[in-house]
Amino acid sequence: MSSTASTQAGQKAQSLTLVEAIQDGLYTEMAQDDSVVVLGEDVGKNGGVFRATDQLYEEFGEDRVIDTPLAEAGIVGASIGLSQTGMKPVPEMQFMGFMYPAFDQIVSHAARLRSRSQGQYSVPMVIRAPYGGGIRAPEHHSESKEAFFVHEPGLKVVSPSTPYDAKGLLAASIHDPDPVIFLEPKLIYRAFREDVPTKPYEVSLSEAAVRRDGSDISVYTWGAMTRPALIAAENLSQSRGIDAEVIDLRTLSPLDTETITDSFKKTGRAAIVHEAPKTGGLGAEIATTIQEEALVHQEAPIKRIAGFDAPMPLHSLEDYYLPQAVRIQDGIRETVEF
Amino acid sequence: MNMKNEAGSKDVPAAVREDSDIVQILDAEGDVLPQASVPDISDRQLLELYETIKLARHFDQRAISFQRQGRLATYAPMTGQEGSQVATSLALAEQDWLFPTYREHAAKYAHGMDLASLFEPLRGHREGYAIPEDVNVMPEYIPIATQVPQAMGMAWGHKLQGKTDTAVLCHLGDGATSEGDFHEGLNFAGVFDVPAVFVCNNNQWAISVPRERQTASETIAEKAQAYGIDGVRVDGLDPLAVYKVASEALEKARNPGPGELRPTLIESVQYRFGAHTTADDPSVYRDESEEEVWRDRDPVDRIETYLYNEGILDSDLESEIQDRIEQEVSEAIETAEQTETSPDNIVEHVYEDVPARLEQQRDELNRLREKYDDGAFSEVLE
Numbered sequence: 001m002s003s004t005a006s007t008q009a010g011q012k013a014q015s016l017t018l019v020e021a022i023q024d025g026l027y028t029e030m031a032q033d034d035s036v037v038v039l040g041e042d043v044g045k046n047g048g049v050f051r052a053t054d055q056l057y058e059e060f061g062e063d064r065v066i067d068t069p070l071a072e073a074g075i076v077g078a079s080i081g082l083s084q085t086g087m088k089p090v091p092e093m094q095f096m097g098f099m100y101p102a103f104d105q106i107v108s109h110a111a112r113l114r115s116r117s118q119g120q121y122s123v124p125m126v127i128r129a130p131y132g133g134g135i136r137a138p139e140h141h142s143e144s145k146e147a148f149f150v151h152e153p154g155l156k157v158v159s160p161s162t163p164y165d166a167k168g169l170l171a172a173s174i175h176d177p178d179p180v181i182f183l184e185p186k187l188i189y190r191a192f193r194e195d196v197p198t199k200p201y202e203v204s205l206s207e208a209a210v211r212r213d214g215s216d217i218s219v220y221t222w223g224a225m226t227r228p229a230l231i232a233a234e235n236l237s238q239s240r241g242i243d244a245e246v247i248d249l250r251t252l253s254p255l256d257t258e259t260i261t262d263s264f265k266k267t268g269r270a271a272i273v274h275e276a277p278k279t280g281g282l283g284a285e286i287a288t289t290i291q292e293e294a295l296v297h298q299e300a301p302i303k304r305i306a307g308f309d310a311p312m313p314l315h316s317l318e319d320y321y322l323p324q325a326v327r328i329q330d331g332i333r334e335t336v337e338f
Numbered sequence: 339m340n341m342k343n344e345a346g347s348k349d350v351p352a353a354v355r356e357d358s359d360i361v362q363i364l365d366a367e368g369d370v371l372p373q374a375s376v377p378d379i380s381d382r383q384l385l386e387l388y389e390t391i392k393l394a395r396h397f398d399q400r401a402i403s404f405q406r407q408g409r410l411a412t413y414a415p416m417t418g419q420e421g422s423q424v425a426t427s428l429a430l431a432e433q434d435w436l437f438p439t440y441r442e443h444a445a446k447y448a449h450g451m452d453l454a455s456l457f458e459p460l461r462g463h464r465e466g467y468a469i470p471e472d473v474n475v476m477p478e479y480i481p482i483a484t485q486v487p488q489a490m491g492m493a494w495g496h497k498l499q500g501k502t503d504t505a506v507l508c509h510l511g512d513g514a515t516s517e518g519d520f521h522e523g524l525n526f527a528g529v530f531d532v533p534a535v536f537v538c539n540n541n542q543w544a545i546s547v548p549r550e551r552q553t554a555s556e557t558i559a560e561k562a563q564a565y566g567i568d569g570v571r572v573d574g575l576d577p578l579a580v581y582k583v584a585s586e587a588l589e590k591a592r593n594p595g596p597g598e599l600r601p602t603l604i605e606s607v608q609y610r611f612g613a614h615t616t617a618d619d620p621s622v623y624r625d626e627s628e629e630e631v632w633r634d635r636d637p638v639d640r641i642e643t644y645l646y647n648e649g650i651l652d653s654d655l656e657s658e659i660q661d662r663i664e665q666e667v668s669e670a671i672e673t674a675e676q677t678e679t680s681p682d683n684i685v686e687h688v689y690e691d692v693p694a695r696l697e698q699q700r701d702e703l704n705r706l707r708e709k710y711d712d713g714a715f716s717e718v719l720e
């Protein structure tokens with residue numbers, strides 16, 4: 001794990017993995033603002049089951065990095081209460097598949113307190129949760145249920161795909177006046193390193209990132225699927241001269257409709273890649289948005305490359321369930337060659 | 339029943355010492371405590387208890403070492419908890435139902451699951467989740483405490499249909515007592531007076547969070563009071579005591595005495611000797627010396643000593659049993675290692691019939707598998 005920012009004083013950037021960038025982001029925000037507190041299961045002494053809160057307990061003490069009883073509704077409900085006192089809670093849900101006990105607190109209250117009080121109260125809280133498959137985890141540990149939360153007005157939903165973005169999006173989420181569901185793609189927690197500035201910075205919650213410029217097709221994705229999408233685009237460029245534009249949405253709600261449609265107007269073709277089940281997934285929303293905004297530019301059916309409408313299998317089959325570069329490539333080709 | 343109050347008792351873990359209400363039969367060495375009443379179990383049953391506990395310990399050790407070799411995915415060890423698991427399952431009648439968590443490997447085996455099926459999911463194959471028709475075991479519960487209201491509901495269903503000869507035994511951890519589902523399940527159990535026994539395997543830890551962080555209550559058993567049902571504390575490293583307490587609770591679930599409610603919450607006081615799972619490193623959050631005092635009370639040693647003392651076990655029989663269990667575990671591993679799952683399994687058993695839309699998705703996968711070779715799918719995503 002990275003050393004904390006305090007030991008890196010004087011250095012401009014450090015090379016961090018995504019999970020280290022999250023730890024560093026939490027550290028940076030907590031050092032700047034005493035009202036930020038981290039709470040959840042195993043986040044304190046243990047530093048989180050993925051080490052995302054490593055060293056924070058030692059650095060900020062047990063009143064700011066709090067091991068709670070094992071109760072997600074309690075953690076989120078208490079965080080809503082804490083947030084009414086000027087504190088900025090950053091509760092952790094240990095895995096996305098274990099958020100459901102907190103669902104009522106999230107959708108009935110965190111998402112709506114602003115509207116229920118006609119703007120009088122708000123819930124500045126960031127719920128962090130590792131999500132997604134591909135790490136040979138047991139059942140219930142590989143869920144990608146971002147669509148549940150995107151569907152709920154009043155919540156922002158964010159998912160970084162790089163260490164730099166992880167820190168910047170986390171900062172923007174903590175500074176945001178509304179509740180944010182911050183989904184961390186655990187498959188790429190330690191997949192690669194990137195230079196991450198030691199100083200505080202934000203990455204906007206309202207802008208998608210164009211990860212690769214292209215003219216033949218727009219590939220929309222986020223989180224852990226960004227990398228296989230980029231690999232597929234690179235392979236197709238070399239083998240077939242197909243020039244794919246890859247867009248990493250970063251913030252899943254509210255969507256950056258402008259970047260989405262601008263790209264489509266340029267390419268006229270779209271493929272959407274997500275690991276969540278296809279039916280009712282965010283891909284449907286993106287496809288419809290494109291059709292509403294840019295139908296006249298459309299040159300081929302919009303392709304969704306997604307997880308199955310089935311529970312995530314155990315690990316012997318998860319490579320078949322998740323969209324791999326090979327599946328993404330095939331889908332892009334089919335759409336371009338339509 | 340009182341703890342033996344001997345010199346050196348300062349080394350007895352507080353959780354089993356401070357409280358005089360804890361049920362114990364064997365002392366730390368395996369000798370019968372002065373006032374203890376040994377349950378009425380035949381020698382054959384005692385040997386079954388012993389052999390199954392020994393098998394559980396061996397299974398656990400093999401699973402941990404297999405995981406280290408990369409032959410199993412994440413495994414939740416049960417070292418130190420085998421005695422309680424096996425004793426509770428052997429107290430069940432065949433028709434009774436078992437609700438296990440991810441840690442109750444031995445409890446499942448002792449209630450009829452075959453060993454190979456316990457290894458299969460750890461090797462990534464759902465085949466092991468297919469529970470035989472004549473085995474009354476639910477699939478393991480991973481989302482904490484969710485099994486509690488369900489176990490209550492099954493017991494309720496039996497009662498509503500006049501089948502109170504069938505009891506339900508539901509396992510849960512100490513961490514699970516913090517979840518809302520725990521409260522709701524036990525509250526329903528009391529209100530509807532169902533034939534269910536809830537066994538809280540208080541192993542003192544929920545991953546890195548100690549028992550004191552879960553509840554300000556002194557004991558977990560005392561929570562039963564709030565639901566109007568009985569709560570019992572038992573030394574969970576004493577297989578005879580657990581057998582006795584579980585048998586009595588199950589009997590009461592079926593045939594409550596006048597004025598008695600059927601459900602019981604048993605707090606089986608144990609210790610998680612090992613890591614939470616093979617992905618966990620306890621040295622980060624707890625002192626190893628804590629484990630030492632519990633190791634002195636190892637359930638395997640205690641039941642073994644008892645059987646030697648009673649003349650039921652001798653060294654010949656012990657090595658015969660050891661050979662047998664090693665063979666059985668090896669065979670189970672071999673079987674599990676041969677299991678292969680077809681990718682078609684992804685779409686199976688989601689509904690009774692595969693919906694057309696899902697069938698299309700499977701066809702699309704098979705088209706791609708034919709077009710590219712299977713290796714293309716296992717290219718690392720990262």
Ligand SMILES: Cc1ncc(C[n+]2csc(CCOP(=O)(O)OP(=O)(O)O)c2C)c(N)n1
Nearest residue numbers: 041098480481482511512513514543544545
């Ligand atoms: C609802 C839910 N939240 C979080 C988790 C992650 N998790 C898995 S095991 C565990 C600790 C469980 O402790 P305890 O109930 O004492 O059982 P033990 O593992 O000690 O047997 C946690 C937090 C989960 N599986 N389900």
Ligand SMILES: [Mg+2]
Nearest residue numbers: 511512543544
């Ligand atoms: Mg526990």
